[in-house]
Amino acid sequence: MIPKVMPPLAELTVLVTRPASQAAGLCEQIQQKGATAIAFPAVEIEPVTAAVASGHDLIIFVSVNAVAHGVHLIEKSPTARVAAIGKATAAALKQTSLPADIVPEAGFNSEALLAHPDLTLPDGAKVLIVRGSGGRELMQESFSARGLVVETLDVYRRVRPTIDDATRDALETRWQNEGIDVVTATSIETLHNLIGMLSDRGRALLRETALLAASRRIADAAAEAGWNGTLIVANGADDASMIGALANWRTRARAA
Structure with a gap:
């Protein structure tokens, strides 16, 4: 048996x-x-009012919620690259007009994305981080230390x-x-x-x-x-x- x-x-x-x-x-x-x-x-996830963003060389989405509430606010230039913090975020982006160019193979957090070999930009390049209110500052601080111009776009907030x-x-x-x-x-x-x-x-x-x-x-x-x-x-x-x-x-x- x-x-x-x-x-x-x-x-x-x-x-x-x-x-x-x-x-x-x-x-x-x-x-x-x-x-x-x-x-x-x-x-619970609540959208917040945010302005349209344009003119960035790298656009980073930190979560599926960032995609859901922020992708419609992005005006992407033909040369700009899009990064996703993990596979779920990349899968969400694949369903939009902004598929991810850069996705960590493992780790799926800020540290893993920052270590990605393709995440290189010249001094003065503009980075946009699409996130929720109160998100981690690690990426913003790391990119600023590399000589990049960093902006954040808060598109949602988490509430109890x-x-x-x-x-x-x-x-x-x-x-x-x-x-x-x-x-x-x-x-x-x-x-x-x-x-x-x-x-x-x-x-x-x-x-x-x-x-x-x-x-x-x-x-x-x-x-x-x-x-x-x-x-x-x-x-x-x-x-x-x-x-x-x-x-x-x-x-x-x-x-x-």
């Missing part, structure tokens, strides 16, 4: 904290691999969703009685929002639950917040990287 093969994420319950508009795909993939996915958005007590209590009761094995976090804001959205009971449960973080920065922020659960670090915030990291962790846990 051929032994039954268990799905890679069988018997796991995963709390997905992506924005409501972006959670469905990740939840579906988690469930296809045998786990239970619970959508609990801990961040408003939930009623009944919704929060229902989640926490389910968490307490049936368990949640893993919580996702694709940004530090998402992590902090989630902590703020829960009651003392929920925060106690959260600290003991494994965290699937989209970067080492997010995992470090969780550790600073007193996290006691396992920290699982993915190579990026795209669905494939998150699922891959979760599946690898699950395989190692079963073998232990």
Whole structure:
């Protein structure tokens, strides 16, 4: 008799904290691999008013949301290049008139993009970073140090969703009685929002639950917040990287 093969994420319950508009795909993939996915958005994306931008030699999109809310504001010259911070952002750009010329092979963060061998520009070249309000300053500072003229275009902001007590209590009761094995976090804001959205009971449960973080920065922020659960670090915030990291962790846990 051929032994039954268990799905890679069988018997796991995963709390997905992506924005409501972006959670469905990740939840579906988690469930296809045998786990239970619970959508609990801990961040909302709101567009902000921004002006049309033109005259840049390099245009960088730092997220899928930057593409969704910013691509229509870009007037690109024929010689300008477009960079995406990761594969998900590049995939979003592919659906527009501004496909990415530069994408990191791995890492999918500011550091990986800055290290890309094709990311070279002459002194005085103009760089535009399309991002959300309050984004990291690493790229801006690094490009400025290289002698480039850097501008940022903030096209969205992240806000904490408003939930009623009944919704929060229902989640926490389910968490307490049936368990949640893993919580996702694709940004530090998402992590902090989630902590703020829960009651003392929920925060106690959260600290003991494994965290699937989209970067080492997010995992470090969780550790600073007193996290006691396992920290699982993915190579990026795209669905494939998150699922891959979760599946690898699950395989190692079963073998232990």
